Amino acid sequence: MTMQTAAPEDDRPLLVAEGLSKSYGRHVGCRDVTFELYAGEVLAVVGESGSGKSTLLQVLSGQLEPSAGRVVYTMRDGVARDLASLGEAERRFLFRTDWGYVHQDPTLGLRMAVSAGANVGERLMAVGWRHYGRIRSAAVDWLDRVEIDRDRVDDAPKTYSGGMRQRLQIARNLVTRPRLVFMDEPTGGLDVSVQARLLDLLRGLVFELGLAVIIVTHDLAVARLLSHRTIVMKGGAVIESGLTDQVLDDPREAYTQLLVSSVLPA
Amino acid sequence: MAPVLELVQANKSFTMHLQGGVRLPVVAGVAFSVRPGECVVLAGPSGTGKSSILKMIFGSYRCDDGRILLRHADTTTDIASAEPRRILALRRDTIGYVSQFLRAVPRVTALDVVAEPLLAHQVARDDARARAGAMLQRLNIPERLWRIPPATFSGGEQQRVNIARGFLPDMPILLLDEPTASLDAENRAVVVELIAAKKKQGVAIVAIAHDDDVRAAIADRIVDVSKFAVAA
Numbered sequence: 001m002t003m004q005t006a007a008p009e010d011d012r013p014l015l016v017a018e019g020l021s022k023s024y025g026r027h028v029g030c031r032d033v034t035f036e037l038y039a040g041e042v043l044a045v046v047g048e049s050g051s052g053k054s055t056l057l058q059v060l061s062g063q064l065e066p067s068a069g070r071v072v073y074t075m076r077d078g079v080a081r082d083l084a085s086l087g088e089a090e091r092r093f094l095f096r097t098d099w100g101y102v103h104q105d106p107t108l109g110l111r112m113a114v115s116a117g118a119n120v121g122e123r124l125m126a127v128g129w130r131h132y133g134r135i136r137s138a139a140v141d142w143l144d145r146v147e148i149d150r151d152r153v154d155d156a157p158k159t160y161s162g163g164m165r166q167r168l169q170i171a172r173n174l175v176t177r178p179r180l181v182f183m184d185e186p187t188g189g190l191d192v193s194v195q196a197r198l199l200d201l202l203r204g205l206v207f208e209l210g211l212a213v214i215i216v217t218h219d220l221a222v223a224r225l226l227s228h229r230t231i232v233m234k235g236g237a238v239i240e241s242g243l244t245d246q247v248l249d250d251p252r253e254a255y256t257q258l259l260v261s262s263v264l265p266a
Numbered sequence: 267m268a269p270v271l272e273l274v275q276a277n278k279s280f281t282m283h284l285q286g287g288v289r290l291p292v293v294a295g296v297a298f299s300v301r302p303g304e305c306v307v308l309a310g311p312s313g314t315g316k317s318s319i320l321k322m323i324f325g326s327y328r329c330d331d332g333r334i335l336l337r338h339a340d341t342t343t344d345i346a347s348a349e350p351r352r353i354l355a356l357r358r359d360t361i362g363y364v365s366q367f368l369r370a371v372p373r374v375t376a377l378d379v380v381a382e383p384l385l386a387h388q389v390a391r392d393d394a395r396a397r398a399g400a401m402l403q404r405l406n407i408p409e410r411l412w413r414i415p416p417a418t419f420s421g422g423e424q425q426r427v428n429i430a431r432g433f434l435p436d437m438p439i440l441l442l443d444e445p446t447a448s449l450d451a452e453n454r455a456v457v458v459e460l461i462a463a464k465k466k467q468g469v470a471i472v473a474i475a476h477d478d479d480v481r482a483a484i485a486d487r488i489v490d491v492s493k494f495a496v497a498a
Contacts, residue, residue, distance in 0.1 A: 038351060200371065200373040228354055249321070250321075254284065
């Protein structure tokens with residue numbers, strides 16, 4: 001079953017990566033990566049550990065400065081801006097409002113000692129919400145949407161299971177209605193049964209909200225389930241890209257064929 | 267009427283890098299066209315590349331060379347060279363595909379599996395579910411199964427869910443990969459009726475059907491795929 005596209009076609013890309021490279025001294029993180037991402041599109045970045053996927057995600061999201069190339073993002077006012085030209089305040093604002101970032105380890109994306117409600121509410125306060133009652137009801141509403149019992153709203157995520165933490169991290173990211181969400185192995189550390197629930201939840205939310213997503217994963221089933229397009233990375237470079245079913249069902253490169261054929265059918 | 271779909275000298279082969287780079291030819295020189303309201307059935311023994319041709323038209327297999335022209339709403343797209351984004355838009359609005367097997371998603375109910383393509387057409391959820399239910403009813407899927415993910419369904423039930431999903435939205439082109447393979451006579455007859463209704467609406471259909479009765483009932487033309495086979 002292929003992923004459906006809810007968002008209408010827009011002729012201008014939301015994000016453009018142009019010749020992005022990142023090296024750490026002699027070690028290459030990623031090399032000459034170029035692609036376009038449109039509103040409502042889900043792009044999977046696959047490849048094994050050390051292939052440069054996570055480095056690429058950090059460069060794309062402005063957390064690492066590229067050694068070469070640039071990232072251009074179309075802001076909500078329709079103006080396309082080079083990320084490097086943004087001031088620190090602008091960049092922070094982008095991160096708080098228009099973007100989300102889901103870490104593999106939810107403790108990096110959550111504040112573990114404050115309540116779940118405050119974790120979700122904090123993003124709203126950062127964009128100017130002040131009314132406590134409204135913030136709380138928005139938080140509770142989002143707990144419902146990620147299938148966390150609303151009775152747990154006042155509990156801190158350190159009392160939550162791994163799957164619940166990950167769902168809370170997603171709620172915290174989506175509450176400000178971002179247009180673009182970066183995800184780094186969001187199902188990575190979870191049990192298989194918990195993974196399925198999270199994936200299904202993500203699939204529904206992405207479709208319903210028309211989110212653009214760049215998702216890094218080594219799990220081809222995750223790419224198949226969530227993404228429209230896939231790029232395959234090896235040694236820091238993109239070696240193959242295309243529609244997800246094309247890349248997975250008709251892989252062209254030797255390395256992609258190896259990846260696809262290494263998965264045991266369930 | 268002008269064809270909506272036209273394949274021009276389309277070629278496909280696989281290069282198996284893990285098997286020493288052996289090249290596996292699939293089809294060569296594929297050429298046929300389909301007009302609105304017409305059902306073309308691809309015939310030929312197993313392994314001659316019938317399903318591969320459907321996948322090339324849907325864009326899930328790449329086309330090595332040649333063209334796969336789709337003419338719709340005053341634009342012509344060559345699927346063989348189109349951008350992924352264009353193919354995604356065509357899959358949403360223009361080309362429906364009923365694969366041989368349903369790829370079930372955990373936790374998504376049969377009703378939502380069927381309703382999903384309508385949601386992408388901006389149909390409201392309640393309306394989409396009501397229409398999905400009517401289609402499942404028509405295909406004899408009992409209502410008690412609608413709220414259950416189809417992963418545990420029998421082969422025939424899964425196939426009917428897949429058919430319901432493919433037939434519900436109004437798509438000008440439909441690709442059908444053995445839609446009646448695991449169905450009993452009663453349900454085969456329903457599918458034949460559904461195909462006849464689509465043809466009446468002007469839908470262009472490319473189908474694979476091994477069952478002689480089904481083929482005779484739906485085919486306006488038969489294209490023998492073995493003539494596109496490549497001598498290995």
